[in-house]
Amino acid sequence: MYQYNSLPDLSHLAFSPDGRYLVTCPRMAMMPQLWDTHRRKAVQLPLPDQITNRYCSVAFDSARNCLHYLGVTWRIIGQPLTMISWEIDETPAKCIEQDVGINGDGLPSIHPLPEGRLLVARGDRLDVYTQEPDTTLVQSWNLSLTGACRTVSQCGRWFAISHDRELRLFDLQLGRLAYSMQSRSLRSPIRAIAISPDGKWLAFAVASYVFVHELDTGRWLETLTGITRHLVQSLVFCPESRYLATSEGQGQSRLWDIPTMQERVLYQWNSRSGRAVAFAPDGLRLAVGSSTGRVIVWDVE
Secondary structure, three states, rough: OOOEEOOOOEEEEEEEOOOEEEEEEEEOOOEEEEOOOOOEEEEOOOOOOOOOOOOEEEEEOOOOOOEEEEEOOOOOOEEEEEEEEOOOOOOOEEEEEEEEEOOOOOOEEEEOOOOOHHEEEEOOEEEEEOOOOOEEEEEEOOOOOOOOOOEEEEEEEEEEEEEEOEEEEEEEEOOEEEEEEEOOOOOEEEEEEEOOOOOOOEEEEEEEHHHEEEEEOOOOOOOOOOOOOOOOOEEEEEOOOOOEEEEEOEEEEEEOOOOOEEEEEEEEEOOOEEEEEEEOOOEEEEEEEOOOOEEEEOOOO
């Protein structure tokens, strides 16, 4: 186990495709923070000419071997977004700025796709852009949500998005809505969504409950009920799709065996609310970040 001290109000964690780097993003940060997990120290990212002042989304792009950061330059609704990319294999990292024709409504999230394309979810829309030579909209869908998106998850052909008590699962390969749920019986809004890397499972968190849906058969597994009295803030599947990690309030994280729906490991790290959780690509490390900015990396046995 080892730890990093990021900026407070942490909202996002992600490992690079090779597992060497870990990116952390506070909710209202102007810049992400990059950490070298081999050397266990921060990596200095060159400052762009145009600093954003509201974080929207960050993602590693394995096809282009770079880190994308999406932000709004001014705190004005509808203001166009700026995408900043760093080629992290170069020393020092090379910074590329690009104004993209996407407005900042609905706090967009960015998801790199094969062939250099970008998937952007904003409001109740799902858009696909090409990046070269210019950012160009090539496909768009309406997700039929009653409000702006709250949580998203993308893996392979599947893209899940939610607002309040609504959930939509979109099939990117077929270009259509595959599953829709709107339930007034849920006591609280959906706070987190995760899709397994093998495309078999969809999990989402409501208050202290986690629901798991088998996509191929449409059946619901036994609910992970009453995990704790604290809110489940974040979910992530391991690369092999067997285990689901949860990040909860009061500094607790758990590892669940999905086929048996049994708790496998409980991690306690004596911090405030867990905000984000991420598996390394090899599945042997689990990073958990708290609202204070403290990030702990556990060895998964």
